[in-house]
Structure formats: structure tokens, C-alpha cells
Amino acid sequence: MTSETFRLGGELTVRRLGYGTAQLTGRGYWGPRGERADAVAVIRRAVERGVTLIDTADNYGPGLAEELVAEALHPYSADLVVATKGGVVRTSDSAWHVAGRPEQLRAMCEASLRRLRADRIDLYQLHRLDPEVPLAEQLGALGELRREGKIRHIGLDTVTVEQLKKALGLAETGSIASVQNRFNLIDRESEAVLEVCEAHGLAFLPWFPLANGALTGKAAAALDAVAARHGASRGQIALAWLLHRSPVLCPTPGTGSLAHLQENLDAAAIRLSAEDLAALR
Structure with missing residues (x-):
């Protein structure tokens, strides 16, 4: 039987199936x-x-998703973990700019704290590594915010095995708690990253856990057969597969x-x- 919970950072127990807020925003x-309501x-x-893990980001909206989380859930219950992201600036619906200088990360984190109406962010994820800024400086800025009590744990988004291992070597011991890479039933490119997460007890929050609506084509026949056995939809089987695939996978479909x-x-x-698992393999 799959475990229903995961201890994020070794201390924050969350239900492994969470909720992501990206789909609350527009194209x-x-x-x-x-409607906001x-x-x-x-x-x-x-x-x-029963969801206890909410995943959001400062650039969803921008700012809107964090505001919606605060409007819906503040004051937050003690068992709720709110994760957000910083490190990317948006200037239009198609323009994304990586921004990993220490002063930028600090400003974005503090803005997220205000929008979330929080004193501390449970999991603050570096949305993208900035290739123009040394990784040590980016992690150093987040480590400083952590020591100040503004964030509890650090997460990394869209990293390679090499980048993850380097980050684990540079960051304060135990400060990195999660990785968020694209991973789903029909896209397993980050298998090796998942293995590193398993070895280090890091949560892996797969983005596009439902393949962004692309659960068709070659996967359809196997999905349909398994779904029929369970009286379930393709999407439900895809999520169930993630929960069975590894105990560190914590999907947050939106x-x-x-x-x-x-x-x-x-x-x-x-x-x-x-x-079922053999058919989906």
C-alpha cells in the first residue's frame, strides 16, 4: 500500500496529493x-x-495566485504547508525572465510574504536557476532568509542531477527539502533526479502531473484498460501511478x-x- 503522507524536510507532514494554483490564472x-469567488x-x-500542501508561485498572475491563497485560507491552520516560488519575473503572458541576484530573491520573497499574509514561508522554491549568477550566491540568499526566519525550507525547480548534487553540497545541511521538475506517466525524463531525491529524502513535486492534458496517443490504450478496471478516469490513474511510483512523489495537480x-x-x-503497474510501465 502506498503511504498517504510525506515528511517534508523531515518535519512537516503533508498529504502526498496536494493542490497547485497555476490553473486559477489565465492563459x-x-x-x-x-471569478475570484x-x-x-x-x-x-x-x-x-484534506489537502495539506498548497503549491503556488509569485509569478502566477503575477501575484494573483498568492493573494487568492491568502484570501481563501488565512489565517492558516497549523497542519497546512504553503509552498511558493520566486526567481522569475513576468512582463507578459509569454515573457519569463530569470532573476536570481540575491537582492532580487530577497525582494521577491518579502513580496510573497506580504501577499500570503505570512510571517514565514514553509517551502520557498527557486523557480529557475539563474545562469548569470553563481549558484552559491542564489542559495546563499535563500539561506540568509532562512536564518532570518522568513522561510523554513528551500526547494529547487527544474534542475539536472548535476545541479541538484551541487546545490546539496553548497547549501546548509538539511535546508533543501524538495525538487520540482516536470514528471508524469508519459514524461519520465527526470527519473535520475527522482533517484537523487529518494536517496536524500527530498520531496519531488512533479509539475504537469497530468501531462498538461496530453494523456492520449500511445498511453491511451494502457490507461483506458487500467481505468476501466477501477472505474476511474485517465487522469485519476495517472495521479495514482505517481503516488505508487515513489514514496517521495508529491503531485499537486491544479x-x-x-x-x-x-x-x-x-x-x-x-x-x-x-x-496495473506492469501495463503502465
Whole structure:
């Protein structure tokens, strides 16, 4: 049986199936997607259903997703972990600019604290490594914020095995708690990164856990057969597969629909058999 929880940073127990806020924003994660009240209702319902890990970012909106999280959930319950990201500046729905200078990271973190109405961010993720800034300086800035009590744990987004190992060597022992790379049933390019996470007890938060709606083509036949056995949807099987694939995988699928939210969260109850896993392998 798969474990339903993970100890983030060795201390924060979260349900492994969380909720991501990107889909609450518009095309290119820019501006609102729909009515603000509807977005707030989805976030609240996720927590009512037992979600304890909320994943957001300062550039979703920009700023909007963090504001929605605060509106929906502040004051935060003691068992809720809110993760956000910094290190990327948005100037349009298609323009992303990596910004990893220490002063930029500090300013973005402090802005996130204000929008989230928080004194400390549980998991602050470096959204992209800045190739123009030494990694030691980027991690040093986050380490400083951690020592000041503004962040609790550090996460890394979209890293290679080499970058992750280098970061683990540079950062304060135990300060890095997670990695967020693209990983799903039909995209397993980060298998080697997952192995490093397993070896070091790091959470792996896969982005695009539902392949951004692309669970079709070659995967469809196997997915449909397994889904039929469980009376489930393709998406539910894809999420269940992630939960079975590794105990450190903590998917945070996003949606702006209450019905789709319910469907996603129900995937946690699906127990895949050895036959199912072999078919999906």
C-alpha cells in the first residue's frame, strides 16, 4: 500500500496529493481565469477534502495566485504547508525572465510574504536557476532568509542531477527539502533526479502531473484498460501511478473546477495492482 503522507524536510507532514494554483490564472498564467469567488471556493474545498500542501508561485498572475491563497485560507491552520516560488519575473503572458541576484530573491520573497499574509514561508522554491549568477550566491540568499526566519525550507525547480548534487553540497545541511521538475506517466525524463531525491529524502513535486492534458496517443490504450478496471478516469490513474511510483512523489495537480478537483483528489484512494503497474510501465 502506498503511504498517504510525506515528511517534508523531515518535519512537516503533508498529504502526498496536494493542490497547485497555476490553473486559477489565465492563459500563460497571466491575469485571472474566472471569478475570484470561484477560485477561492476551489482552494477552500481542497483543504476541506484534506489537502495539506498548497503549491503556488509569485509569478502566477503575477501575484494573483498568492493573494487568492491568502484570501481563501488565512489565517492558516497549523497542519497546512504553503509552498511558493520566486526567481522569475513576468512582463507578459509569454515573457519569463530569470532573476536570481540575491537582492532580487530577497525582494521577491518579502513580496510573497506580504501577499500570503505570512510571517514565514514553509517551502520557498527557486523557480529557475539563474545562469548569470553563481549558484552559491542564489542559495546563499535563500539561506540568509532562512536564518532570518522568513522561510523554513528551500526547494529547487527544474534542475539536472548535476545541479541538484551541487546545490546539496553548497547549501546548509538539511535546508533543501524538495525538487520540482516536470514528471508524469508519459514524461519520465527526470527519473535520475527522482533517484537523487529518494536517496536524500527530498520531496519531488512533479509539475504537469497530468501531462498538461496530453494523456492520449500511445498511453491511451494502457490507461483506458487500467481505468476501466477501477472505474476511474485517465487522469485519476495517472495521479495514482505517481503516488505508487515513489514514496517521495508529491503531485499537486491544479484546476479551477470543483468537479475536477474532486476527481483529482479521489485518485488518492485508487490502489494499483502489480498488473496495473506492469501495463503502465
